[in-house]
Amino acid sequence: MKPLIMVTNDDSVNAPGLYRLIDVLQEFGNVIAVAPARPQSGMSSAISVNTALRINSLPDYGDTRVFSVNGTPVDCVKLGLAAVMPRKPDFLFSGINHGSNSGTAITYSGTMGAALEGCMAGIPSVGFSLLHHSLKADFSFGMPFIREIAAKVIENRIEPGICLNVNIPAKVEPKGVRVCRAAKGHWSEEYSRYLDPEGHPFYWLTGRFVNEEPDADDTDEYWLGNEFISIVPARADQTDMEAVKHIRRLYDSDREL
Amino acid sequence: MKPLIMVTNDDSVNAPGLYRLIDVLQEFGNVIAVAPARPQSGMSSAISVNTALRINSLPDYGDTRVFSVNGTPVDCVKLGLAAVMPRKPDFLFSGINHGSNSGTAITYSGTMGAALEGCMAGIPSVGFSLLHHSLKADFSFGMPFIREIAAKVIENRIEPGICLNVNIPAKVEPKGVRVCRAAKGHWSEEYSRYLDPEGHPFYWLTGRFVNEEPDADDTDEYWLGNEFISIVPARADQTDMEAVKHIRRLYDSDREL
Numbered sequence A, B: 001m002k003p004l005i006m007v008t009n010d011d012s013v014n015a016p017g018l019y020r021l022i023d024v025l026q027e028f029g030n031v032i033a034v035a036p037a038r039p040q041s042g043m044s045s046a047i048s049v050n051t052a053l054r055i056n057s058l059p060d061y062g063d064t065r066v067f068s069v070n071g072t073p074v075d076c077v078k079l080g081l082a083a084v085m086p087r088k089p090d091f092l093f094s095g096i097n098h099g100s101n102s103g104t105a106i107t108y109s110g111t112m113g114a115a116l117e118g119c120m121a122g123i124p125s126v127g128f129s130l131l132h133h134s135l136k137a138d139f140s141f142g143m144p145f146i147r148e149i150a151a152k153v154i155e156n157r158i159e160p161g162i163c164l165n166v167n168i169p170a171k172v173e174p175k176g177v178r179v180c181r182a183a184k185g186h187w188s189e190e191y192s193r194y195l196d197p198e199g200h201p202f203y204w205l206t207g208r209f210v211n212e213e214p215d216a217d218d219t220d221e222y223w224l225g226n227e228f229i230s231i232v233p234a235r236a237d238q239t240d241m242e243a244v245k246h247i248r249r250l251y252d253s254d255r256e257l
Helices: A016-025 A073-083 A103-107 A110-120 A143-156 A220-225 A241-251 B016-025 B073-083 B103-107 B110-120 B143-156 B220-225 B241-251
Strands: A004-008 A030-036 A055-061 A064-069 A091-098 A125-130 A162-168 A176-179 A185-188 A191-195 A201-205 A208-211 A229-235 B004-008 B030-036 B055-061 B064-069 B091-098 B125-130 B162-168 B176-179 B185-188 B191-195 B201-205 B208-211 B229-235
Touching: A004 A016, A004 A073, A016 A030, A016 A091, A016 A125, A016 A143, A030 A073, A064 A073, A073 A110, A073 B191, A073 B201, A091 A110, A091 A143, A103 A185, A103 A208, A103 B110, A110 A125, A110 A162, A110 A229, A110 B103, A125 A143, A143 A162, A143 A176, A143 A229, A143 B241, A162 A220, A176 B241, A191 B073, A201 B073, A220 A229, A229 B241, A241 B143, A241 B176, A241 B229, B004 B016, B004 B073, B016 B030, B016 B091, B016 B125, B016 B143, B030 B073, B064 B073, B073 B110, B091 B110, B091 B143, B103 B185, B103 B208, B110 B125, B110 B162, B110 B229, B125 B143, B143 B162, B143 B176, B143 B229, B162 B220, B220 B229
Parallel strands: A004 A030, A004 A091, A030 A064, A091 A125, A125 A162, A176 A229, B004 B030, B004 B091, B030 B064, B091 B125, B125 B162, B176 B229
Antiparallel strands: A055 A064, A162 A229, A185 A208, A191 A201, B055 B064, B162 B229, B185 B208, B191 B201
């Protein structure tokens, strides 16, 4: 039986990257897309609470049924699983994002929010991102690699509790693929400050990622900088088991206050 | 010098839990609050992109200056650090959330999104949540324990890369405090389905958390069920270093496609 593959993204059902991903995946199984009606970049694992969510059926794309949801990427996964997919899908692929999700950007990424949600539902899940923000970005160099990675995921699955964060250099033919860790870093100059016509300030998110370990040769930033595709395995469960042991003696207590 | 303490939450600047947390913290240092103008439950680590953010100065609460931001909890932390705080704060406390953030709820929690953001900025950070959704929830049983935990954090700080997810049982005097791991689980029956007046369906998020390891005695769900406060140390970096090693042989490749 052909695998059932769910596809979503955070750039919306209108983003070209979604359809480039479907182009690859139709070869491997039955693909159904459930994507946000509007752009959801930066939505992380946000869910819509106290909101009426709707599912809209859109025209098929090739053999792929396409649906939109007026919510976040995680809403698309949750509601897609609950009310669109005919059964639990065998795989979930998210993307191809128009823009990088390397380094600490994974934390804010709606693309990876969706992949983590699939992972938490027990579905082998992967997010793909191209290091180019434009909706006119050229995905062609990355396509054979995305196909290769998808084939490996579909053949080997992914261990439970882990999903893959795949970033793809833009405008060059990648030199290969490297599994690595997320670079530690931070954003600097995060806001532009403006004055509105009445002279009151407002702020607009901007900034640039500062890699705090530029000399490390095992990070996604390093390999992307060397024109390789990076694959970071990301854990859904954020508990630090080592810290559980360390800090127990400090905080564990019984009632005595 | 007294420590500088930043406080935020996800229930908004109008939520009583924010002020109960400030009540505790004013004893320990100079407290400044930067909280969302409107409720942001379920916003995870979402950031507002392509949006004009504003900072509003509100009346002081005791010795605490209070500001609101028209964005997410992470926006409050980022913009608070960039444009409100006189210097990098020594500590960040988020909450007290009106509602549980135990188990896998941490993934969706705006309270913990803010704490993780503080952690990523190198600030020892803690999120507090009470297992009661009502804005009229009674925090009094938890207050001495919150004070005790805050005192320990301020004395000992927290190791870099980790923040603390503290959940507090409601309506009972806690029996004590336990450091533990997040219970694995999932939500079931996640959506209520309705028909609008024109007969078109819409969906509303609901559901209940199913603890998939009810017999484990080292999880937050276990200890909360036994009327203890749970503390889960959460990692900001989601890279699974073991998986980096496992999957390298499968995915690493050089150009040959």
